[in-house]
Amino acid sequence: MTSPPNSLTLHKGRVLIVDDEADLANTLSRALALEGHAVTTLVDGAAAVEEVAREAPDVLLLDIRLQGASGLDVLAQVKAIRPELEVIMMTGYATVDSAVAAMKAGAFNYLKKPFENLQHVLFTVTKALERKSLLNRTRQLEEELQDRFQFSNVIGVSLKMKEIFKKIRRLAYNESNVLIQGESGTGKEFIARAIHYNSPRRNQNFIPLDCGALPEGVIASELFGHVPGSFTGAKTTTQGLFRVADRGTVFLDEIGELPLEVQVKLLRVLQEREVRPVGSATPVKVDIRIIAATNCNLEDAVHRGVFRQDLYYRLKVVSLDLPPLRERREDITPLVHHFIRKYASEASRAKDIDAAALRLLSRYDWPGNVREVENCIESAMAMARGETLGVENLPDALMEHVRPTVSATPSGGLSLKAYEKYAIVQALTLCDGDVLRGAHMLGIGKSTLYRKMKTHQIAPRAFLESEKPRI
Template identity: 40%
Template sequence: MADRILIVDDEALIRKSLGQMLGHKGYDVVTAASAAEARKVFTAGEFALALLDLRLPDASGIDLLREFKAAQPDLLVIMMTAYGSVETAVEAMRLGAYDYVNKPFKSREIEVIVRLALEARHLKREVKELREEALGATDLGNIVARDPAMLKVLDMVRKVAQNPDVTVLIQGESGTGKEMIARAVHAESPRADKPFVGINCAAIPGNLLESELFGYEKGAFTDAKARKIGLIERAQGGTLFLDEIGDMDVGLQAKLLRVLEERKIRRVGGLDELAVDVRILAATNQDLDEKRKTGRFREDLYYRLKIIHIDIPPLRERKADILPLAQHFIQDANRRFHKNVQGFSPEAEDFLLGYRWPGNVRELKNTIERILILEETDWIRPEHLPPEILRGRPAEEGGVWIPQEVEILRGVSFDRVMDEVARYLIGEALRLAGGNKAQAARLLDMDRGTLRYQIKRLGIGA
């Protein structure tokens, strides 16, 4: 649809010439010879831009500018006059005019101003729509949650978000959606219109992480050819999300603590301290309390981060979310892969509910996407599910995991089944211990030598 432009001028020649010129450029042009006529046509439809003469027979163009901007704040207004003054121009710009041109003017001059103004308007709207889309993706209303445990998490997010300065520590297994919760805290907070900047502390070596967070001055080190603004500064006014903070070097932890306490930073190689207004959200899948006790995480930073603690339960502990999430991922994958999968058969649903989902929500999402990419079907049935889901499920009683093998009456290898149980238990213990074999051995009530032997024998992590 062509942009609508309103031309208000008591000179017929100007109305006609401007109207024809802009009409030939593809704009939808409406003209008015007086303020009264302009008010009438303005209320009858929405305009993208208005060209207003400063002096009209029945009013001032400044009056129309004030009225039109009050009714439609994003309206672009260009003032035209043969009696210009600096004071009038300043007043027009103060009231929201986009530009101010003096008569006589060239048609080409007006055409360029109009085109640039409308291009700026379109870009501004696109940015607004993209920002709303980005925020909407993490809006609490768009998070799929039915299980009481997850609903409790979202209720805490709502409460925490309203305090824009409090630090939050988000804990949960890999794939549970820690970044999604962090983005929701940001989106629901007064900082929502400011940047959300995230970094994975485990993905960057410690000596580089400091430069990424704090930035550096030119000449700070050999490769510092120019000043670099760090992520903390880039998040000014908004939120900094530190994922996998348990992997941050202890020395850098001390500098982060100073940021939290003093709200100031100093770039690497710099002398000046810079004030920062940033909310810090941190996340980890490790046991920070255990790391604190062993000296691998600063105690003062631990308690400073843990002012508010959000613990995201693993998917296996919120079974009421499994099928709604799976259906949500089907709808999303249908749209992206141009498929029309309706859902799951009852048998497939049983397998989904019975699986422990060690990779949590991320694993469920990846599973759905893989099925829709590889299979041509309207309904997902057991034969479409990956072997690991068909092979294992929790026992009905006692909560002990057992592999779902062939029926015993048909024959089963006892040793192979026991190896699978051992492989699962050791893998779970190592995951919960963050890869620490000594801690995993304690969880399994076995000595470290036995654990190392079993890891090697079963090929775990190989």
């Protein structure tokens, strides 16, 4: 039997009650319906299993003793069908053994009948629904995270990046340690996460650590854990990141900043697959994959004696060298469009970028690499008022670096007048004859640019017709 919820409230959850005591079941049903839940009551275990398979309730209130069936058997069956179902066991014959058996079989809670306080039952159902909602949200976030780091989201059309793609696809299916080298902002952590979330370890922890961000006296404890009394202030046992990441992946960013004494301990982890907490003589086995990254030359660090050679080769089982963006300019355009899609929202009307702005972005060297591209587009999207990003939306700091520069002597010689004309022509060429954008690029007002164009006999229409003026 199904009880309708209070018409003034939304369904908080779908609750199935399975109990052969009709009066108790009806009392529970009415109380839950008044709380806004959609409630169904049954008396038969087999019917309950069919209902769970067909309707997928959120919470099941299940009597441990049913006519012709054991509630524990029904619990096992419904959990096999829907592991996410929260089950609250009810019984008038409560024993420690039955409670333990129910909890081991996956029950959320265990209630004794007759209920002394109906509000306690309602509270328990609410907590079960909250737990289910939290688990659903966690599962959704995990799926979104895995989707985000799919290989298809690693952006690049250049030959260099295509070679990187081939390597990381192969790396996803083995357990080799990986060393990723590249300038700041090239996407080292993104690549590390892509390897992890496409590997058999995808459902386990990915633990990142910036080795240069922690004081020298703290990093060993952070990685390997510690026991009470191992140093001043160590009052409790700490597992350390390697043990927290057991069966998962540890990402050690800026590995070149690791102190030499910690490098020795890390080498033992790689060789023996065990960690020894600070202050302890007892090693603990761990099953982890290590991906390290650096923006410095580790080989040079080995020669200078600040990085262990044996650790270097242990980490560099497979090496990925991420090229800076200035060496793969063909990737700038797809990256720009990717970040426009990422930041397109109701708050920003912009959905595209015009050719002039895109040409400017393609000319810039991007010392901050992919991270700087993302920051630039996010900033431009925040300030845009139209549906297309233009030169006027680009950050001023970037414009300072891409304003036209004289790369060759203009035909008019070395006079200031010749250079001025040359700069104006370059700006208007980049902006397809758009005077407002050209003025913005040159750092002058629109009326000033018109006046200078008249002086130099430069016509905007010439650029629209792709006829470059003589300079």
